[in-house]
Amino acid sequence: MTTLKEVRQRAEADAKMHGYALNPDEEMLQGILKGLKRNEERYGYPSCPCRLATGQLEKDRDIICPCDYRDPDVEEYGNCYCALYVNQEISEGKAEVQPIPERRPPQKLEQAYTSGGPDSAPEPAAKPAVVSSASETNLKFWFCKVCGYVCFREEPPHKCPICGAKQEMFSEILLGMNWMTR
Amino acid sequence: MNRIKVEGKHKDHQILMYAISTCNWCRMTKQFLRDLGVEYEYVDVDLASKGDQELIKQHIQRHGGDLRYPTIIIDDKILITGFRKEQIKEALGL
Numbered sequence A: 001m002t003t004l005k006e007v008r009q010r011a012e013a014d015a016k017m018h019g020y021a022l023n024p025d026e027e028m029l030q031g032i033l034k035g036l037k038r039n040e041e042r043y044g045y046p047s048c049p050c051r052l053a054t055g056q057l058e059k060d061r062d063i064i065c066p067c068d069y070r071d072p073d074v075e076e077y078g079n080c081y082c083a084l085y086v087n088q089e090i091s092e093g094k095a096e097v098q099p100i101p102e103r104r105p106p107q108k109l110e111q112a113y114t115s116g117g118p119d120s121a122p123e124p125a126a127k128p129a130v131v132s133s134a135s136e137t138n139l140k141f142w143f144c145k146v147c148g149y150v151c152f153r154e155e156p157p158h159k160c161p162i163c164g165a166k167q168e169m170f171s172e173i174l175l176g177m178n179w180m181t182r
Numbered sequence B: 001m002n003r004i005k006v007e008g009k010h011k012d013h014q015i016l017m018y019a020i021s022t023c024n025w026c027r028m029t030k031q032f033l034r035d036l037g038v039e040y041e042y043v044d045v046d047l048a049s050k051g052d053q054e055l056i057k058q059h060i061q062r063h064g065g066d067l068r069y070p071t072i073i074i075d076d077k078i079l080i081t082g083f084r085k086e087q088i089k090e091a092l093g094l
């Protein structure tokens, strides 16, 4: 069984790797970590403690911590939805964590209920998930000019998770499509 | 549906809160209501049956709310989403 200490160490390592910090309020932090631990016990994976999970890995994949919404949320609001991850400003006490809007699409939120979600209303054909989400959310390819690490997200990471270079060291990869169609 | 009642000295409003048992914002909202001394009931949606979850979804959507927690419904009229201290106090006239 995963211990609270392990859950914390994992989050700390992830925060460090991406240039974030954990919530500086120890009581809040403990509450969130306990929620993550509980979810890992009951679902088998650490799904977001503040969101209703289905318990089915495929449907909950986007909300396994760190969720797909963390990076844009910390970027825009300074903290993630649960306020586990925060930016430097909040970490240093210059700003406070706040409840933020939900970035997860409503169709995804509905999946946990019997009458909701893509499964209960059969769709004619499954759409390729990556293509639709990329066009909806402006995902782009970025590369680290120091070590060559490539990622696919709206904004480049605060810090390169591989070599630790700063955000400014990332450039967008502009894909020329013509060579692909030839 | 298993509604848990929390006693309080202010009983002027019927307060129902939908929460998630693991959610820290929900925990803080429960504590905030307790500190205000208002009587309220809550349901931990993740611990509810599938049938009850569906009823909760319908209840929230009937009031125009999003499926996110905490959601507080006051006197079956006003819906507040999230840990919004000022909004909660204002709606309760405190």
Ligand code: SF4
Binding pocket: A032, A047, A048, A049, A050, A063, A064, A065, A066, A067, A068, A069, A070, A080, A081, A082, A083, A084, A085
């Ligand atoms: S909102 Fe924060 S705590 Fe919740 S899954 Fe996302 S990163 Fe983890």
